[in-house]
Amino acid sequence: MLGDAQSFTLQEAPIMAVERTLSIIKPDATKRNLTGKINAKFEDAGLRIVAQKRIQLTMAQAGQFYIVHKDRPFYGELCEFMASKPVVVQVLEGEGAILKNREVMGATNPADAAPGTIRAEFAESVGENSVHGSDAPETAAEEIAYFFSGLELVG
Ligand code: CDP
Ligand code: MG
Numbered sequence: 066m067l068g069d070a071q072s073f074t075l076q077e078a079p080i081m082a083v084e085r086t087l088s089i090i091k092p093d094a095t096k097r098n099l100t101g102k103i104n105a106k107f108e109d110a111g112l113r114i115v116a117q118k119r120i121q122l123t124m125a126q127a128g129q130f131y132i133v134h135k136d137r138p139f140y141g142e143l144c145e146f147m148a149s150k151p152v153v154v155q156v157l158e159g160e161g162a163i164l165k166n167r168e169v170m171g172a173t174n175p176a177d178a179a180p181g182t183i184r185a186e187f188a189e190s191v192g193e194n195s196v197h198g199s200d201a202p203e204t205a206a207e208e209i210a211y212f213f214s215g216l217e218l219v220g
Contacts, residue, residue, distance in 0.1 A: 082161070084160070084202065086156070087156060087197070087208035089197035091152055091193065095152060095153060099187055103187065104155075110169045112166060113157065113158045114156070116209075116218045117153060117155040119153050139192060154213075158220070170183050171188075174194075175188035175194060
């Protein structure tokens, strides 16, 4: 039946929204000259870098960015690490970009990260794990606005 055929087609080819997500290449990776290799993985996965800058965070800026983790035992060490060397903050755009970025990154702990992911290949430890990625649409919007103005998102 035509109706069945139509619903089958829709289920097989869901329309994914174009999203933007915040990515950070962390100090352990910028220090080891891995920015290009990491961004090749994002671009090969179909993610487009629509904004990008290399900056060094202050402790206060790192602390505010990771404020959601303020009661976790690793918070102080995390903030010190993030402020220790330059980072590259960037906005990735693409269909389903938030989840896709997380897939390309791999699990937080590199020991659990799938082969071929950034963290499996490059991360040094659960703390010094090379990349950050937003985890949901709300946090992506907040985190992008933390680092970029609308004028800096150039597509
Ligand atoms: O970065 P991701 O979203 O995968 O992990 P998270 O649970 O939001 O934690 C944020 C960051 O805190 C991690 O990427 C690690 O750098 C750090 N962390 C840590 O040092 N030790 C842990 N047990 C968990 C996270
Ligand atoms: Mg997180």
